[in-house]
Amino acid sequence: MKITSDTKTRMLDTATHLFAERGFYGVSLANIADELGLTKQALIHHFATKEKLYGQVLERISDDIISGSSATDDLETFFETFCGHAIAHPQDSRLLMRELLDNRRRAEEATRWYLEPFLRNLIDRVKATPRWRHAPDPQALSIAYQLLGAVSYFVISEPTLTRILGSAQFSEMQDIYPGEIRRTVRLLLSG
Amino acid sequence: MKITSDTKTRMLDTATHLFAERGFYGVSLANIADELGLTKQALIHHFATKEKLYGQVLERISDDIISGSSATDDLETFFETFCGHAIAHPQDSRLLMRELLDNRRRAEEATRWYLEPFLRNLIDRVKATPRWRHAPDPQALSIAYQLLGAVSYFVISEPTLTRILGSAQFSEMQDIYPGEIRRTVRLLLSG
DNA sequence: CGATAGACTTACCGACTGGTAAGGCGTCAA
DNA sequence: TTGACGCCTTACCAGTCGGTAAGTCTATCG
Secondary structure: OOOOOHHHHHHHHHHHHHHHHHOOOOOOHHHHHHHHHHHHHHHHHHOOOOHHHHHHHHHHHHHHHHHHOOOOOOHHHHHHHHHHHHHHHHHHHHHHHHHHHHHHHHHHHOOOOHHHHHHHHHHHHHHHOOOOOOOOOHHHHHHHHHHHHHHHHHHHHHHHHHHOHHHOOOOOOOOHHHHHHHHHHHHHHHH | OOOOOHHHHHHHHHHHHHHHOOOHOOOHHHHHHHHOOOOOOHHHHHHHHHHHHHHHHHHHHHHHHHHHOOEEEEEHHHHHHHHHHHHHHHHHHHHHHHHHHHHHHHHHHHOOOOHHHHHHHHHHHEEEEEEEEOOHHHHHHHHHHHHHHHHHHHHHHHHHHHHOOOHHHHHHHHHHHHHHHHHHHHHHOOO
């Protein structure tokens, strides 16, 4: 128990998992604490409030995403990496999707805007391609956003698709999806 | 006060709006009742439980979506309609997105599977095109899902994009997005 | 050995949750 | 006039929420 940051990391891991699965209001501090084998006051000791805990969870994820994307990658490589990361870490996609849905209400109290640098980066990346070199920002972002949405929406649909298709067909779909995305990227960059 | 179904409709409208905005656990029966100028027991009188109210909200939306899509439309027309509906009724998209995120936990108690007929319909529609006539189900669904995701993800991002781009650039993006989707549909059907 | 500090606990709080029980009120049929 | 019914209310409940207060325990350091 000497290394307190280890406990803090475990807390963030568990909180990330639960917030991603049930959302901010679907999870109580007691839920998180139970899964850790601690009390909710241990969480409050480290993070002061539930909001701040949630904020640190978001911050860690957005740092991962931004640092995980090399600035020199072309669009095709970028989305290949992005798609791979999203499928490997569906929790992150779920949590960011929830944040997109919830941030209108959280807007007043949001201190930092997590997604902005990521999206600015994406716009520049699209405008670095020959096809979209002269596109205005909204159009460049439209291109990127279609791909972003195509990946994220698929990843968060895992439970639904598994139920409808069965797990065998879903994992088949999961295998081919990155390739389909790659083909769409190429089409968008050439057409 | 004679026409009770009118009150019931108002209740469903308000519940739809609030559930879409804050999610199932972010809204209490009292919140909904307050906005209606009634008490939460009025809601319970009509819907018995919060879960059943939520279920009826979902049912109404999925009925709208399914009945709103003519079976004879080709893919391009279908997604044009779908995109228009999504932009005109962002609440519906938000709610369905939340359901995709939450239904893993709700899975045990779900009595009806809302999205299945919609997705089956989509698979058939993709396989009705010359380009994908012989595609297996997972691939056909991958094609459709990219488009579905591209539309839905954009629609629920309105608060985020407005903040980042400003409302002028966002509405510009909203204007061009259906056209971008249409072009992507064509690319996917020809490439 | 004694003191200090961080990690974590028990005990507790007021506010709010979904839901039950019971009754008031207006409308309509007999 | 009377009774029944649908709509909605007040009163109330046990359970949970996020958070505060006041410790206990252990490790470190002088």
